[in-house]
Amino acid sequence: MAQTYVSLKDVAARAGVSFQTASKVLNGNRKVVSEATRERILAAAEELGYLRNALAHGLVTSSTYTVGVIGDDLGDWVLAQFVVGAEQAARRRGHSVLISTTHRDGTDFEGCVRQLLERRVDGILAAAPRSENDPGIGDLLRGRVPAVSIHHVPGGSVPVVGSDHAETGRLAAEHLLGLGHRRIATIVGPEERRVTRSRLRGFRAALDEAGAALPDSRLVRADWTAAGGFTAMGDLIARDPTVTAVFAQNDDMATGALAALWHVGRRVPDDCAVVGCDDLPQAPFLVPPLTSVHIPFRETGEMAMALLLDRIDDNEHADRVLMPVRLIPRASTLGRAATLDRTTPIGRSSTLDQATILDQATTDSADPAGASPENEKERGSPGGKDHASRKRSGTRARTVPGPRAGRKPGAHPQE
Amino acid sequence: MAQTYVSLKDVAARAGVSFQTASKVLNGNRKVVSEATRERILAAAEELGYLRNALAHGLVTSSTYTVGVIGDDLGDWVLAQFVVGAEQAARRRGHSVLISTTHRDGTDFEGCVRQLLERRVDGILAAAPRSENDPGIGDLLRGRVPAVSIHHVPGGSVPVVGSDHAETGRLAAEHLLGLGHRRIATIVGPEERRVTRSRLRGFRAALDEAGAALPDSRLVRADWTAAGGFTAMGDLIARDPTVTAVFAQNDDMATGALAALWHVGRRVPDDCAVVGCDDLPQAPFLVPPLTSVHIPFRETGEMAMALLLDRIDDNEHADRVLMPVRLIPRASTLGRAATLDRTTPIGRSSTLDQATILDQATTDSADPAGASPENEKERGSPGGKDHASRKRSGTRARTVPGPRAGRKPGAHPQE
DNA sequence: TCTGATGAGGCGAACGTTCGCCTAACCGAC
DNA sequence: GTCGGTTAGGCGAACGTTCGCCTCATCAGA
Numbered sequence: 001m002a003q004t005y006v007s008l009k010d011v012a013a014r015a016g017v018s019f020q021t022a023s024k025v026l027n028g029n030r031k032v033v034s035e036a037t038r039e040r041i042l043a044a045a046e047e048l049g050y051l052r053n054a055l056a057h058g059l060v061t062s063s064t065y066t067v068g069v070i071g072d073d074l075g076d077w078v079l080a081q082f083v084v085g086a087e088q089a090a091r092r093r094g095h096s097v098l099i100s101t102t103h104r105d106g107t108d109f110e111g112c113v114r115q116l117l118e119r120r121v122d123g124i125l126a127a128a129p130r131s132e133n134d135p136g137i138g139d140l141l142r143g144r145v146p147a148v149s150i151h152h153v154p155g156g157s158v159p160v161v162g163s164d165h166a167e168t169g170r171l172a173a174e175h176l177l178g179l180g181h182r183r184i185a186t187i188v189g190p191e192e193r194r195v196t197r198s199r200l201r202g203f204r205a206a207l208d209e210a211g212a213a214l215p216d217s218r219l220v221r222a223d224w225t226a227a228g229g230f231t232a233m234g235d236l237i238a239r240d241p242t243v244t245a246v247f248a249q250n251d252d253m254a255t256g257a258l259a260a261l262w263h264v265g266r267r268v269p270d271d272c273a274v275v276g277c278d279d280l281p282q283a284p285f286l287v288p289p290l291t292s293v294h295i296p297f298r299e300t301g302e303m304a305m306a307l308l309l310d311r312i313d314d315n316e317h318a319d320r321v322l323m324p325v326r327l328i329p330r331a332s333t334l335g336r337a338a339t340l341d342r343t344t345p346i347g348r349s350s351t352l353d354q355a356t357i358l359d360q361a362t363t364d365s366a367d368p369a370g371a372s373p374e375n376e377k378e379r380g381s382p383g384g385k386d387h388a389s390r391k392r393s394g395t396r397a398r399t400v401p402g403p404r405a406g407r408k409p410g411a412h413p414q415e
Numbered sequence: 416m417a418q419t420y421v422s423l424k425d426v427a428a429r430a431g432v433s434f435q436t437a438s439k440v441l442n443g444n445r446k447v448v449s450e451a452t453r454e455r456i457l458a459a460a461e462e463l464g465y466l467r468n469a470l471a472h473g474l475v476t477s478s479t480y481t482v483g484v485i486g487d488d489l490g491d492w493v494l495a496q497f498v499v500g501a502e503q504a505a506r507r508r509g510h511s512v513l514i515s516t517t518h519r520d521g522t523d524f525e526g527c528v529r530q531l532l533e534r535r536v537d538g539i540l541a542a543a544p545r546s547e548n549d550p551g552i553g554d555l556l557r558g559r560v561p562a563v564s565i566h567h568v569p570g571g572s573v574p575v576v577g578s579d580h581a582e583t584g585r586l587a588a589e590h591l592l593g594l595g596h597r598r599i600a601t602i603v604g605p606e607e608r609r610v611t612r613s614r615l616r617g618f619r620a621a622l623d624e625a626g627a628a629l630p631d632s633r634l635v636r637a638d639w640t641a642a643g644g645f646t647a648m649g650d651l652i653a654r655d656p657t658v659t660a661v662f663a664q665n666d667d668m669a670t671g672a673l674a675a676l677w678h679v680g681r682r683v684p685d686d687c688a689v690v691g692c693d694d695l696p697q698a699p700f701l702v703p704p705l706t707s708v709h710i711p712f713r714e715t716g717e718m719a720m721a722l723l724l725d726r727i728d729d730n731e732h733a734d735r736v737l738m739p740v741r742l743i744p745r746a747s748t749l750g751r752a753a754t755l756d757r758t759t760p761i762g763r764s765s766t767l768d769q770a771t772i773l774d775q776a777t778t779d780s781a782d783p784a785g786a787s788p789e790n791e792k793e794r795g796s797p798g799g800k801d802h803a804s805r806k807r808s809g810t811r812a813r814t815v816p817g818p819r820a821g822r823k824p825g826a827h828p829q830e
Numbered sequence: 831t832c833t834g835a836t837g838a839g840g841c842g843a844a845c846g847t848t849c850g851c852c853t854a855a856c857c858g859a860c
Numbered sequence: 861g862t863c864g865g866t867t868a869g870g871c872g873a874a875c876g877t878t879c880g881c882c883t884c885a886t887c888a889g890a
Contacts (some may be wrong), residue, residue, distance in 0.1 A: 004559045005535075007876055018840050023878065034838060054534045055474045056876035059845045064470070066513070066534070075713065080495040084488065087516055096530055098481070098513050101502055115511055119469045119481070120420075144419040226700040252697065259700040282667065285641040285674040287702040298490065327537065422846055433870055438848065447870060471846035474875045 006048040014044040026052065058120060059272045066096045067308060068116030070109065073128040074101060078250075078278060078297055081126045082150055085301025093309050095122070102128050121145060123312045125304055126153065133192055146311035148304050152194050159311070160303040161321040165195050168293045169202030171327045172247040172275045175291070177210045179333060181245040181273060185218035185231045187257060188249050199249050199277070218243060222253050229256025237264060243331070245273060249278040251283055251292055258286060258332065273333040289330035296323050421463040421466070429459040441467065471534060481511045483531030485524065490515060493665075493693060493712055497542045497565055500716025508724050517543050524789060528555045536560060538727045540719055541568065548607060561726035563719050567609050574726070576719040576736040580610050583708045584617030586742040587662040587690045590706065592625045594748060596660040596688060599635035602647045602672060603664050614664050614692070633658060637668050640828040644671025652679060659687060660748070666691040666698055666707055673701060673747070688748040704745035712740050 004113035007025070012019040017037055020054055024032055025041045033041075044050075056063040069283030074080045087097045098121055100112040109131045116124055124141065126149040138155030139193055143146040145380050148159045176184050186203055189196040200219075207214050217240050222228030229248055233256065236243060258268060266272050276283060279294035300323050310317035423441070427434035439447055440456045448456075452559055459465075473479040482505055489495045502512045513536055515527040524546045531539055539556065541564040546552050553570030556562040563574045591599050601618055603610040615634075620630050632655050637643030644663055648671065651658060663669035669691030673683060682685050683703055691698060694709035715738050725732040 005876095009876080019876085019880080021839055023837090025878095027878080032838075037838080051529065051533050053474070053876050055470045056845085057878080059468070059470045059474060059847090059876080060878045062845075074489075074495055074502070075499045077492050077495070080489055080492070084490045084516070087489070087514060091516070096513055096515065096534060098511055099502060100511065101506070114466065117420075118466050119511060129600070205429070226697050230700060255697050255700045258702060259704070262702045282641050282670050282697065285645060285670045287673060287677045289674070401858075420846095424846080434846085435848080435871075436869055438846095438870090442848080447868075452868080468846050471875085472848080474846080474877090475848045477875075 005053065006050050007053070008050075010113075011041065011044045011048055011050050014048065015041040017041060026050070032087065047120055058130060063122055064120050064121070066098055066119065066121050067305070067312075068098045068100060068112075068119070068121040068124045070099050070112045070116070071099065071122060071126060074099075077280065078295075079127055079129075081085075081297035082301035082304070085298035086125055086127075086305040087301075087302075089302040090309070095309065102131065108394055109134060109137050113143070116203045117144060119342045123147060123308045125308050126150065126158075127301075127304075128161045129193065129195070134196060146308060148299060148308040150304050159302055159307055159317065159319050159321075161307060161323070163295050163300065163323045163325050165198030167204030168277060168295070168325050169199035169204070169247070169249075170206045170350070171202075171293050171325065172181050172277065173203045173206035173210075175327050175329065175333065176245045176247065176273060176275060177206065177212065179245075179273065182183055183218070183240070183241065183245070184212065185220070185236050185243045185245050186214065186249070187220055187222050187223065187229055187236070187246060189224050189253075191221065196249060203247060218292035222256075224252055226252045226256035226259070229253030230260045231256070233257040233260035234264070237261075237266070245269075245275070246272060247275045247277075249277055251278040251280040251290065254290055254292070254332075255286060258288075258290070269331070269333050269335055275327075275333055279328055283328075284330060286332070288332050288336065291330045291333040292330065293327050295325055299323060417762060420468065421465050422468070423465070426456065426459045426463055426465050429463065430456040432456060432683070441465070458638050477535070478508055478537055479535050481513055481536050482720070482727075483513045483515060483527075483536040483539045484533075484542060485527045485531070485539060486514065486516050487545045489514075492695065493575055493710075494544075496712035497716035497719070499542055500713035500718075501542075502716075503695045504717040504720035505724070510724065517546065520601065520651050524549060524552050525555060528558070532559060536561060537760070538723045540723050541565065541573075542716075542719075544608065544610070547609060561723060563723040563726065565715060566717050574722055574724060574732065574734050574736075578715065578738045580613030581617030581620075583692060583710070583740050584614035584619070584662070584664075585621045586617075586619035586708050586740065587692065588618045588625075590742050590744065590748065591660045591662065591682040591690060592621065592627065592689060594660075594688065597627045598633070598655070598657050598659050599629070600625065600651050600655065600658045600661045601629065601637070601664070602635050602637050602644055602651070602661060602668050604637065604639050604668075606636065606732075611664060618662060637671075639665055639667055641667045641671035641674070644668030646671070647826055648672035648675035652681070660684075660690070661687060662690045662692075663693055666693040666695040666705065669705055669707070669747075670701060673703075673705070677702075684746070684748050684750055690742075690748055694743055698743075702746070703747050703751065706743065706745045706748040708740050708742050710740055714738060 008019040008022050011026075015022060015037065016039075021033060021037070022041050025038050026045060030327040050097075054064065069083055071079055071083055074083060075216055083099065090097050098116060098119060100115055102108050102112060109128060112128075113124065126137070126141060126147060128137075129151040132152045133154070135154045138153050138158070141149065141153055141158045142155065148151075148161065150161050152160065173184065184207060188199065188200055192195070202212050218236070220232045220236050222232040227250060228368075232253065233246070236246065237260075246257060247258050254274055257274055261268050261272055261274070268274055274290065276290045276292040277295070278297075279292040283290040283292045288413040303321055303323065307317050307321065311321075423434040423437050426441075427437040430437065430452065432455075436448060436452070437456050437460075440453050441460060441704065469479065484498055484501055486494055486498055489498060498512075498514065505512050513531060513534060515530055517523050517527060524543060527543075528539065538561040541552070541562060543552075544566040547567045548569070550569045551575065553568050556564065556568055556573045557570065558671055561577065564570075565576050567575065586600065599622060601615065605614055606612070619629050633651070635647045635651050635654075637647040644667060648661070651661065652675075656771060661672060663672050672689055676683055676687055676689070683689055689705065691705045691707040692710070693712075694707040698705040698707045718736055718738065722732050722736065
């Protein structure tokens, strides 16, 4: 083939002007050229199929309208949701997304950053929670371009968008306590992960307050997978057969727990209730349908990207945002009476428009006072009232203003 | 801040050479510079934190080492797997991935292409099955850069990597027939989708051959979702309560079907057996564990990217690749006796090294003769022998050589 | 007729590379 | 002492843009 791309010069030649003039027109620089030549240039560009060379453009303007996303394995549905949300938010604001995934072993974060910086991305969004304890990534992310993360970054000064993990644990505990359970166990994630510790903290605190403290025998550790949850549930039953309820820190482990209970012939929830966390799309269709704490992953990704673009544009931006979580009660705790509710809002409709600014909050040790009201759809829950006593902005994102803060972040995604 | 990036000139200045010389050294152009200055330049680059500007590099070499991936919503786990596989394959060969997702309505494919071409990607990988019937995308993809697709592209001349859908339907049918079922139903995807029709074709053919033809009353259509499968299963039971087995064309719909059966109190598989398709990670942990046809999504993505990079490098490449599928029998057809097999190969270990070249095959009307032997792990299946009678390369990828073919595609991913 | 806007578009430079060719110095051989 | 060859590195051009400034008409007002 001849040449794949036509340049500004080609367009200009066909229109009989200098290429700089063509540049002006094609950049929408209106009032500097007569209407007639303008038309001519536009027509020439159209006929020739001109596509601006973003490389050259970026070279001279030193901005690429491209942001980098560093993710752990996107085969993980949860992480993929973040990225999807982020990509869409970026696209709405005219940016492309360059993705770069870390190796399975969780290292190579530096390689990803390097790859992105060489391509001169305008900013970096980190979604690689496996690296959260790597002290090096803080410096990498504080480096040459703006960054935002959806997980903890050592050393601070990188805005974080996440959800209130302690609140999540608390919601699960209060739901089970409200149903009358006292011997409650939990299947947690790997110890080194912050989310594990935060969810456990909220969970334990609620149990303590209710005088139903969590003994070590009822805490079992797994690896986020269904297989891990399966094994963990087996161990749990062996260790303490009197347990009547269990909170798994994610839905995959909860799925494994349901399977384990089925295999040993225990009925859910009559013999043992199960609460998950994440509210995966299939949660309403598990057997039995799984009660779970809904985490707005996609919206978190959108919010994080919105924040990043605000930083890039040098707009005011929040320094920390907490997305709202809520418990969705289903049959795995309420029992078969709670028929599959096909109207349950399991869709991931945006909650960004509810974003509002609060004074103080931190992702990991989020203000432990207060719990959001239980989901109003809950019904048929014996004693399901008393744990909905305290209130807070349970359905709103909470943010901490950044240096230039004041305006609502996440306004753009609504455009 | 001062300047974020240092240029070749900065490095050269510090090392006391011209920037062109620095360029030579930094590109590994060894034997052209004395060892001493070489060291000096390398040291300067290191100290200054030099990162080559890929924009300028791409501008002059007209190749960006970046490929574009166009995907429908990556929130779909299946599609995300493709992309993950593709990204890893790209990364192994030194390319970055620019991702671009189509709008929810499935349009805007053109916008994605444009966005990628402006950034001068070296090639495009299409993973947007919703656009498979859009006649325009063929021309877009045949346009300026090499392209590969994981779904049908109108007009041809774009290599396609996929799996043998007809074989998939056949495997499901033969498994159920082998278990003695005769009144078998199916829940299929949207009619306009090719995969729906191909899977149905293979399924129907196997039933016909066994003299257990599929009446319209046992064919019900859904939308790939668990909710859709739930509703469809309800309709099915209402229409024909004598059905003893059902094949859902994907695992999400199968999950919904399991839920529906549970809700109306039918036991699986005693009252109704269920076979899914995709073999999602949670399939072994559903209640009961779901028999499913495993599709190697990740490997498909890897293979597709390998093919694309081969095209870009102007290597020989196949024109069409079919990845192997296999049925994984579990309790939803075999019964509770088949305890959860935690050694079942549910992992997605690469099958690429098994790739081999055959003479002729097409994705959609794949040679209907022959079926792969049932998975050898199957046991306890009454009459599970007779449908393993015919044989073929059931676990190998089948490819059709492209114009320059002859060499094994997919060799690179093994590097 | 001169002056000074104003409108239309040209022109040079710069962005940070790569690439091929050129030059200068040195060295050994005749 | 000249020649040819090698080694080390310089130099100009090109890639496709954007940006600011310059030039040249044209035209109205004095």
